[in-house]
Amino acid sequence: MIPRVRVADIGRYEGQAVQIAGWLYNLRSSGKICFPQVRDGSGIIQCVAVKSALPEELFDTLKHLTQESSLMIQGKVRAEARAAGGFELDVESATIVQRVPEAAPYPITPKDHGIDFLMDHRHLWLRSRRQHAALIVRHEVVKGIRDYFDSNGFVLVDAPIFTPAACEGTSTLFELDYFEDEKVYLTQSGQLYGEATAAAFGKTYCFGPVFRAEKSKTRRHLTEFWMVEPEMAFADLEDVKRVGEELIRFVITRVLENRKEELKVLERDVTKLEAACAPFHRMSYDEAVVKLKAKGSEIQWGTDFGNTDETLLTDDLDRPVMVDRYPAAVKAFYFAPAPERADCALGVDFIAPEGYGEIIGGGQRIHDLDLLLKRLEEHQLPREAFEWYLDLRKYGSVPHAGFGMGVERFVAWMCGLEHVRETTAFPRMLYRTRP
Ligand code: 4AD
Numbered sequence: 193m194i195p196r197v198r199v200a201d202i203g204r205y206e207g208q209a210v211q212i213a214g215w216l217y218n219l220r221s222s223g224k225i226c227f228p229q230v231r232d233g234s235g236i237i238q239c240v241a242v243k244s245a246l247p248e249e250l251f252d253t254l255k256h257l258t259q260e261s262s263l264m265i266q267g268k269v270r271a272e273a274r275a276a277g278g279f280e281l282d283v284e285s286a287t288i289v290q291r292v293p294e295a296a297p298y299p300i301t302p303k304d305h306g307i308d309f310l311m312d313h314r315h316l317w318l319r320s321r322r323q324h325a326a327l328i329v330r331h332e333v334v335k336g337i338r339d340y341f342d343s344n345g346f347v348l349v350d351a352p353i354f355t356p357a358a359c360e361g362t363s364t365l366f367e368l369d370y371f372e373d374e375k376v377y378l379t380q381s382g383q384l385y386g387e388a389t390a391a392a393f394g395k396t397y398c399f400g401p402v403f404r405a406e407k408s409k410t411r412r413h414l415t416e417f418w419m420v421e422p423e424m425a426f427a428d429l430e431d432v433k434r435v436g437e438e439l440i441r442f443v444i445t446r447v448l449e450n451r452k453e454e455l456k457v458l459e460r461d462v463t464k465l466e467a468a469c470a471p472f473h474r475m476s477y478d479e480a481v482v483k484l485k486a487k488g489s490e491i492q493w494g495t496d497f498g499n500t501d502e503t504l505l506t507d508d509l510d511r512p513v514m515v516d517r518y519p520a521a522v523k524a525f526y527f528a529p530a531p532e533r534a535d536c537a538l539g540v541d542f543i544a545p546e547g548y549g550e551i552i553g554g555g556q557r558i559h560d561l562d563l564l565l566k567r568l569e570e571h572q573l574p575r576e577a578f579e580w581y582l583d584l585r586k587y588g589s590v591p592h593a594g595f596g597m598g599v600e601r602f603v604a605w606m607c608g609l610e611h612v613r614e615t616t617a618f619p620r621m622l623y624r625t626r627p
């Protein structure tokens with residue numbers, strides 16, 4: 193029996209006959225020889241079909257095969273120093289599984305397509321090299337995140353997607369009918385549930401999709417994105433900074449070690465990622481405002497940073513900066529106030545270099561029942577929906593803290609992508625819900 197192998201593993205079969213199964217990525221031919229390039233999801237390999245060595249019909253079929261036709265090829269593996277993966281396959285036989293008809297060819301060709309066209313064909317665009325590489329990096333990032341938490345004493349406890357209450361402000365909630373007479377929302381963050389699970393398990397994380405009905409059409413915003421959210425009991429703002437920094441440096445190191453090929457396809461300048469592994473910068477919101485003003489921003493104390501402020505703040509930095517103690521007024525209801533200055537929240541944002549913006553947001557939570565009640569009122573949040581959350585302040589309340597890291601922004605930064613839409617297979621944005 194001839195073994196079926198993945199292109200990525202083909203080097204182990206040098207000199208042997210193997211079968212590969214995939215899709216025609218590209219084809220060159222010159223008279224009596226043709227070179228079908230086959231991709232199988234794990235890699236791309238150049239095959240060599242020689243007319244004199246094959247039945248005439250088969251050679252002809254291969255020579256005129258159309259892009260993205262599916263096929264299985266048998267042949268002998270040969271080392272070839274000039275080949276991208278170091279090997280070529282000398283074709284001995286082949287079976288075409290489905291031939292893409294000439295009359296309706298594969299729509300994505302090597303010519304330049306506009307972004308709308310590509311996004312409309314996202315289900316096919318995923319097969320292209322750069323898109324493929326970006327999603328492989330995403331896989332590595334997700335794996336790295338899980339490995340970091342799993343090996344540091346955190347228990348994975350996921351939060352529900354249907355929720356009765358807002359976590360991050362009521363203006364960005366997707367509301368939906370839950371059977372006849374109940375309204376629920378798609379979750380904006382698993383944090384409130386994380387606070388419950390941290391009191392049960394000590395250190396937890398949840399990792400899933402979250403939703404924001406945000407009418408922002410920027411290169412950093414999706415309406416559905418993935419967030420990892422650790423939460424720690426008996427912890428404070430400093431713990432958030434420490435864990436967030438450790439996590440990011442751990443994941444970058446993983447990506448640099450394991451995804452060199454993909455970073456090359458993406459033409460990512462890896463020296464930028466290496467530099468980002470140095471200890472992060474730290475500054476307070478107050479200091480950030482002074483810096484921004486000096487650089488020409490019109491920011492006023494008391495307002496949140498916009499995208500341009502975030503970019504301006506980091507354009508002279510080669511690694512993330514952790515900005516803490518934002519004005520309480522611009523932050524969510526649950527932030528603990530700074531003991532030395534009640535108008536500042538014990539929150540921190542990690543802002544990535546190279547214009548990737550805020551990648552982590554988090555901080556210390558209010559653990560005092562009366563203060564929390566006051567905040568719910570100030571934010572006009574319905575107490576009934578939060579009764580269970582208030583229980584956490586009645587039964588063994590402790591200082592606790594956590595954060596959320598958006599996977600898509602992080603992956604965009606790793607890959608050096610212009611826009612978060614290419615970091616997820618099927619992005620959901622203000623004007624895109626298809627395919
Ligand atoms: O700062 P955010 O809104 O924080 C929270 O939701 C907290 N409840 C998290 C926590 O403490 N457990 O969002 C956290 C991160 C941001 O730093 C950013 O990386 C990402 O989520 N993010 C988005 N990513 C893509 N599209 C959007 N619209 C995003 N909004 C936030």
Ligand code: MG
Pocket residue numbers: 541550552553
């Ligand atoms: Mg934030």
